[in-house]
Amino acid sequence: MKARWIGFSLLLGSTLLPSLAQAYVGPGAGLGLLAAFWAVIISIGMILVFIAAWPLRRLMRRRAQGNAPGAGGTDGAENQDRQA
Template structure:
């Protein structure tokens, strides 16, 4: 018969029998590690933010272009002879 507690007991005995490493990590190494970790986390966060926000920005720009095109079309229809009435949104600088 196999004991179902053999693995946890073996792990506990192995970890309990280990001794301290007696190693010293100075403040410079610790700060370097923390700085690298924060940089990595911020880079991942910025990348995710750009990926998530890109479609939203694109949709807002398209909606603004449509509004501007509609406004220009309405202006051209209501006031004949005004300059800029025949200009498309792609020809104007944003």
């Protein structure tokens, strides 16, 4: 039982007290990580902008179709045909 506690304390001590890292991460990996991070942030921002702009685009498209000739707008000739 005492051996378990000694092993556990050594494991815990080795993980909580970091020593000198024997690895090198070059600038390419850091720049790649940074580029991927910004790509995710920009894509989420674009998604939010497109979702917010969707109702406005529909509204402008419906207004443009309503003002176009022959697009279902009411003019005098149509009203006269309906009355006759």
